Amino acid sequence: MIDTGSTGFMLVCAMLVLLMTPGLAFFYGGLSRRKNVVNTMVMVFGVLGIVGVVWFVCGWSFAYGGDGSLPFFGGFDQIGCLSAVNDMVAEAEGTPDAFAVLSGQGALANDPELAAGYPAIIDIVFQMAFAMITCAIITGAVAGRMKFGAVCAFVAVWVVVVYAPLAHMVWGGDGSLIGDMIGALDFAGGDVVHISSGLTGLILCLMLGRRKGFAVLSYRPHNVPFVALGAALLWFGWFGFNAGSEFAADGVAGLALLNTVAASAAGVLSWMLTERITVGKCTLVGAATGLVAGLVVITPAAGFVEPWAAIVMGLIVSPIVYWAISQAKRRLGYDDALDAFGCHCVGGIVGGILTGLFCVPGLSWTEHGGLLYTGDWSLLGAQVLGILVTIAFVAIADVVLGLIIKACFAGSLRVSAEDEAAGLDVAVHGESAYPAYLGLD
Numbered sequence: 001m002i003d004t005g006s007t008g009f010m011l012v013c014a015m016l017v018l019l020m021t022p023g024l025a026f027f028y029g030g031l032s033r034r035k036n037v038v039n040t041m042v043m044v045f046g047v048l049g050i051v052g053v054v055w056f057v058c059g060w061s062f063a064y065g066g067d068g069s070l071p072f073f074g075g076f077d078q079i080g081c082l083s084a085v086n087d088m089v090a091e092a093e094g095t096p097d098a099f100a101v102l103s104g105q106g107a108l109a110n111d112p113e114l115a116a117g118y119p120a121i122i123d124i125v126f127q128m129a130f131a132m133i134t135c136a137i138i139t140g141a142v143a144g145r146m147k148f149g150a151v152c153a154f155v156a157v158w159v160v161v162v163y164a165p166l167a168h169m170v171w172g173g174d175g176s177l178i179g180d181m182i183g184a185l186d187f188a189g190g191d192v193v194h195i196s197s198g199l200t201g202l203i204l205c206l207m208l209g210r211r212k213g214f215a216v217l218s219y220r221p222h223n224v225p226f227v228a229l230g231a232a233l234l235w236f237g238w239f240g241f242n243a244g245s246e247f248a249a250d251g252v253a254g255l256a257l258l259n260t261v262a263a264s265a266a267g268v269l270s271w272m273l274t275e276r277i278t279v280g281k282c283t284l285v286g287a288a289t290g291l292v293a294g295l296v297v298i299t300p301a302a303g304f305v306e307p308w309a310a311i312v313m314g315l316i317v318s319p320i321v322y323w324a325i326s327q328a329k330r331r332l333g334y335d336d337a338l339d340a341f342g343c344h345c346v347g348g349i350v351g352g353i354l355t356g357l358f359c360v361p362g363l364s365w366t367e368h369g370g371l372l373y374t375g376d377w378s379l380l381g382a383q384v385l386g387i388l389v390t391i392a393f394v395a396i397a398d399v400v401l402g403l404i405i406k407a408c409f410a411g412s413l414r415v416s417a418e419d420e421a422a423g424l425d426v427a428v429h430g431e432s433a434y435p436a437y438l439g440l441d
Helices: 004-031 034-064 079-092 120-142 148-171 177-182 190-208 224-246 251-278 284-301 307-332 340-358 378-408 417-422 424-429
Strands: none
Touching (some): 004 034, 004 120, 004 284, 034 120, 034 424, 120 190, 120 224, 120 340, 148 177, 148 378, 148 424, 177 378, 190 378, 224 284, 251 284, 284 307, 284 340, 417 424
16 A cells, blocks of 8 residues: 555655755866866756657666566666556555556565555666766766767666666666675665766776876866855755655654764864864865765664764775875876765775674574674675675776767867866857856956
8 A cells, every 4th residue: 555654755755866966066066177167067957858768768777677587688678668658547546556666666665564565666767866876977087178979878888788777786676687696785876876887987088088287287276155055955955865765754754864973074074174284274165075075984874783883984994085085096197077986985995894784683684784783794704795796897888888979979089178178168159157257247
C-alpha cells in the first residue's frame, strides 16, 4: 500500500536534490575567472536540459530496468518511462502492486515490506536529479577551455554508457556487481556520484591539457559571495540527497540527515583549522570547500554510521582534500580547474573506505559491519574492491568516450587559443556576466 508520509517525504527530497545542480552553477561560477563565469554556469544549465531528457528516454531504464539478473545493466523495459504511466492506469483500476518502487537503492531494496512505500514515478525524478548533479560536477574540471558542444555531447553519452550502468552495478539490487556480488556499501553516491564525476573530470582535463598560464598565473575566485551562495544551496539540497536515499520517512532517514549536518560542520571546522595552520588565515572559499568536502565524505556512509563517526569523517577528510587541491595538483601537474577531482573523487574514496571502518552492523545492507565494531575485514575489503572496480570501469569508459567525442569535433576538445585568451563568455556565448566591466553596456 502507499505510505502518504513517505510519498510526501520523497517528493520534497527529489525537489531538494534538483536544487543542487543550479546551486552548483553558483558555486562553480564564483570560483571561475571573470571572463568565463557565463560559460561555467551555462555548462551546468546545459546538463539540466541534456540529462533531463536523456534520463526520461533511456537512462532510467538502463540503470533500474530489467529483472535484476544482469550485473552491469538494467534493461530496455522502461524506455521512455512508459511503464510508469501504465502503472498509474493500473493503480487507478485497483491493481495492488502498481506503484512498487523500482530502484534497488536504500532500505526499500532490503525490506520487502517497504517495497510499495511510494509511487515509483517519484523515484524516476529523484534518480534523475542524482544523474544531473553528477554530470554537472564534471564540468568544473574543464572550465575555461573545453568546447561547449563537446561538453554537451560528452555528457549526453556519458550519462547513458557510464553513469546508468554504474548506478545499476551499485544500486541494482540482487545480482548487481558492486552492491550485491562484491558487497560494497554506498548509501547515497560515494561511488556512483562523487568518484565517477571527479575521476571523469580528471581524465578530461588531462586530455585537454593545461590552461594557458597554469602554474604561472594565479587563478583566484572572481566572486566569493557566489561561492558561499552555491555552497549554501548545495548544503541545503544535500539533506534531500542523503536522507532521501533511505527511501522512507523513518529513523534511518533521520540518522542520515543528522550525520550530514555533523560531517559537514566538522568539515568546515577542519578546513579552517588546516588553513590557519598552513597559511595563517581562514578564508570563506576555504570554509565553503570544507563544507562540500564534509558532505562528500558522509555520502556513502550517511545511513550506516553513528553521529560521532560522521564528525570524525568530516575532521579527517578536509586535510586530505586540502592537500589534494593545494599540493598534489601542483606536484603532479594536472589542471583540474575547479577541483572536481580533488574534492569529489578524493573525498568519495575517503568516505567509502571510512564506511568500511565505522559502519554499524545493524544498519548494514550486508551481513558484515565495520572493522571497528566487528574486527572483520570483510566489509572494508569489499569497500576497497568496489572503489577499484568503479575507478577501472569509469577510467576505461571515459578514455574511450573522450577519444570518440574528440574525433567528432575535428580532433580537438579544446577551444581555440584566441577564444581562450579572450574569455569564453563573449567568444562562445556572446554575453558577459558583467557587461559594464567589458564596456558592453
